[in-house]
Amino acid sequence: MYIIKLLIKNVFRHKLRTCLTVLSVAIAILAFGLLRTVIDAWYGGVQASSASRLVTRHAVSMILTLPISYKEKIRQIDGVKTVSYGTWFGGFYIEEKNFFANFAVEPKSFLELYPEYIFQPAEKAAFLRDKKSFAAGAKLVKKYGWKIGDIVTLKGTIYPGNWEFILRAVYRGQDKNTDESQFFFHFDYLNETLKKTVPARADQVGYYIMEVTNPDLVTDVSLRVDKTFHNSLAETLTETEKAFQLGFVSMSDAIITALRLVTFIVIVIILAVVANTINMTARERIGEYSVFKTLGFGGWRIAGLIFGESLIITMIGCIVGIILTFPSAKAFANTVGSYFPTFNVTMYTILLDIIFSALVGILAAVIPTWHSIKTPVADGLRRIG
Amino acid sequence: MNEGELISAPIVEVINLNKSYYRGNQIIPVLSDITFDIHEGDFLALMGPSGSGKTTLLNLIAGIDKVDSGIIRVGGIDITTLSETELARWRGVNVGFVFQFYNLIPVLTAFDNVELPLLLTNLPKKERREHVKMALNVVNLADRIHHYPGQLSGGQQQRVAIARAIVTDPTILVADEPTGDLDRVSAEEIMALMERLNIESGKTIIMVTHDPRAAGKARVLKHLDKGVLNSNP
Secondary structure, eight states: OHHHHHHHHHHTSSHHHHHHHHHHHHHHHHHHHHHHHHHHHHTHHHHHSOSSEEEEEESSOTTSOEETTHHHHHHTSTTEEEEEEEEEOOOEESSTTSBOOEEEEOHHHHHHHOTTEEOOHHHHHHHHHOTTEEEEEHHHHHHHTOOTTOEEEEEETTTTEEEEEEEEEEEEESSTTSOOOOEEEEHHHHHHHHHHHOGGGTTEESEEEEEESSGGGHHHHHHHHHHHTTTSSSOEEEEEHHHHHHHHHHTTHHHHHHHHHHHHHHHHHHHHHHHHHHHHHHHHTHHHHHHHHHTTOOHHHHHHHHHHHHHHHHHHHHHHHHHHHHHHHHHHHHHHTTTOSOOOOOHHHHHHHHHHHHHHHHHHHHHHHHHHHHSOHHHHHHTOO | OOHHHHSOOEEEEEEEEEEEEEETTEEEEEEEEEEEEEETTOEEEEEOOTTSSHHHHHHHHTTSSOOSEEEEEETTEEGGGOOHHHHHHHHHHHEEEEOTTOOOOTTSOHHHHHHGGGGGSOOOHHHHHHHHHHHHHHTTOGGGTTOOGGGSOHHHHHHHHHHHHHTTOOSEEEEESTTTTSOHHHHHHHHHHHHHHHHHHOOEEEEEOSOHHHHHTOSEEEEEETTEEESOO
8 A cells, every 4th residue: 555655656746747648648549549440440341241141253353243143043052041132332422422331232132131230120111112212220320310211312333323212221230340331222223224224234233142051061152152153154252251351351451551550659659658757757766766775675676666657657548548539439430430330449459458558567667677776776875965 | 790791792893894986997996904893882973084985884884885895794694795685685674774865755754754664574554653653753753744855844854764764673773974964953953863862772873974063972983084994083
């Protein structure tokens, strides 16, 4: 108790310096937490994806389409339980900055494959019934203030023109990893329109999604699907939904690597700031530590005083940083929420905050401690007065 | 009863002590072949001009500096053979320090400063409190226990430092210019207190001082000049 009292009093001996150091640590922890959350959000789709769902796309590129006729052939493959299909629509709402994920899907099978999207039964039925309808996640609906029955127009980029949809259903995620910012509408609405306007683009889908009867069969089923379409005009590549999502993320590998690097640079910056403070403190108190040694305090006890002070400063900064992370993440999510469907500060990030803060507190105190212990008592005492 | 039984055994024995400092390649001798004894209950004043090696000798006896050669035995233990850790432990039990600039911890109250050396003992908190109160009573500062050093005068701070030095009841009390930073009145109070500790409590005191009045309170006077000890200046 006595030592803790002494440590706390020592920490606040130079209030301004301590406050500035705590502030630096807090800002660094805030930056670290936000960057980690951005990285997590980047992988949000991967986290939310299932290992038992398979995605089949064109073997050459995911921008090339597959014939809709593949659906029946895939359904007949041994081990396939449910098949659905869809296409990335790539529209935006009013202006380009209002970007969110929007897909044309085969609604009935799609909703069977995604039980994590929770609907009101009446709204779900209305969505399935109306070909011009769309379903959207609660987060997206809230963002644009849509209400059931509203007509929403998307401007197509891949499929040019103004496309009108009626909001019939709003889904909520089964858990916080579920993306609540997606927009789904009937593939038939897109396909029938294309048949009238650009027939050459009709009856083509972007991907197939299937559920297997037994998760252990994913590899076998993937091979069977790709084998079925081997040597066809549109050869396929089938992989788990997780691998498919990772494929998307890997396109941004360089950005993610840069972000990871920045998180470590942030740690090094805090280390430098705290080390500087502790070094100054230890140098100023070298005489006082000599008095402690004179009274019989050994090296370990002196080390305890310096490490303790360093840890208190970094942990206060860490707590302040963590407290600031939550509202900052919320504000960040509100600004760029459509790019990151899920933007949650995870317990793992908080744990990393704490571990790195403790590590910085310890590392920053190593050299000042070594110097203080090694300084001969008589030399230290000469620096007083 | 023979004469040997009348004289107490030496509590400090300094034998053929040599100490030099090094400045680059230059060797500066500070103490040369010092030999003397201090008996239990003695009050020794070490005097001499600046740079004569008084503080160095005091530091060596107190175990906060290392000898080049020679033996220093305190209470029968040759402290020149102890490691840093052993020396720290030994100092905690055997030596009470009084410094010229008091060297109190500014963020701790008088009470907490005096309690500091007791943290290294196994005494329970209640007993520690009793020891601290007793020590502060001895130095007449019982009414200032919750004051911080900055709220005390120089003389009062030095009295807190003396209370801190005696609270563990050490074998020897070493004082380096204890009146050097005090006005005359405060200096006299401090010297009276130290004299009382020596006479009434039988404390063995080794004091370095420039002040002849302070030295006058000591029972044994030794002079150092250019690192050589002279008992009869």
